[in-house]
Amino acid sequence: MRTARVAYAGAIHTATPHEAGLRLANGRVLAQDEVVWLPPFEVGTIIALGLNYADHVKELSKELTLSSQDEPLVFLKGPGALIGHLGETRRPQGVQFMHYECELAVVIGKTARRVSREHAMAHVAGYTVCNDYAIRDYLENWYRPNLRVKNRDAGTVLGPWFVDAADVADPHKLSLRTLVNGRVTQEGNTANMIHDIPALIAYLSAFMTLEAGDVILTGTPDGVVNVNEGDEVITEIDGIGRLSNRIVGDALFGR
Template sequence: MMRGRVAYAGAIHEAYPEGDNIRLADGRIRQEHEVVWLPPIEVGTIFALGLNYAEHAKELQFSSQEEPLVFLKGPGTVIGHRGVTRRPVGVAFMHYECELAVVIGRTAKNVRREAALDYVAGYTIANDYAIRDYLENYYRPNLRVKNRDGGTVLGPWFVDAGNIADVTQLELRTIVNGTLQQRGNTRDLVTDIPALIEYLSGFMTLAPGDIILTGTPEGVVNVNAGDEVVCEIEGLGRLVNVIASDADFGRV
């Protein structure tokens, strides 16, 4: 089942796909642009993977690491489908990152990889923006690169794990202003989902609502104010986002 969360008429509603429209939990049918989209779940701790596709690491001229490169993200980073992300003035290289987001469904501690997928509630799409100007190095990702307000778009739908036949064979695509710029497949993950859950739960407890952003494939390009960025993952839908300038946010 696909389900999302939206704000409409002063209340928060569960929403479901209904052809080209959405259906609220009370049965009302609305168009996508008539509602404010929220992240599809109540977000817990966000674990983000860096350089978890070999070709993307090569694209950034980085050799693979022995352990997963993981960092944390604060809750203020997250916005929903059709949200707006700010591009600060003066930066040279800001890019999208289309990622499969894994949502933990129950408390996980010292989980073996053979049982790891039993702890997954479902999946959604993430677009986790980065500003390379701010990066200090790949071993210590700068907070300004990955923890900016509104820099992580999540949604539009949460899809139950049981509705995804094979999470190891999902195609990812990113389209900027109508042009396909990024394409990859989850079969190319350096550290796969069971191994990530085993690794993280081996030294800390994962809780329901925690999210693992599994990394992005090669094909990142610079985006500018006014650009529309669409991230698609097979079986999970289509996540739309727009870039805005400092001036659009009232910053001059």
């Protein structure tokens, strides 16, 4: 089962896929561009992972002060960072290197507190696709995501679909890729996570309570490249979805 949340005619609706676009819960069928896509579930705490793929650690090796043997690099995001499918993300004027990050997003389905690795997956409700942008100009002289890099308004795209965990045979065997203007620029597989999903849930729930609707962004593989105003960026994960987003300039954000 896969579902979306969209805004249409002044209301928020649950939707399911349809060959013509999507079908609202009331039966109405609409094209994808007739609605405003929202994150596909009611989001709680946004928990993001940095450097959770070994190839991405290698890609950034000249900038790093950590290795793949360290504890997970975890940070939080505010709700203003989130937008949905077909949304627009601002590239500030003058920045030199802004890049996408295709990530598997894990949605918590029930309270998790001090959960063991063995029982962790029972707390997963499902999955969606995330594109988590970063502006590397704003990094400090060591790799720790700060607010300007990773907590930007409209800088984290989620969707289009929420896919039930029961419909994903193995979330650790999913191919993921990014296309910029139709050209594949990033490819990877969730099998290459340094810290897998059970390990992340066990680690996080040891010191913070995870609640239904919380989402864990599990990191990105190597292959991040600069994107520019006007670019269409598509992040996709096999069996989960294809998430489209466009880069725009300051003017559309009133800057």
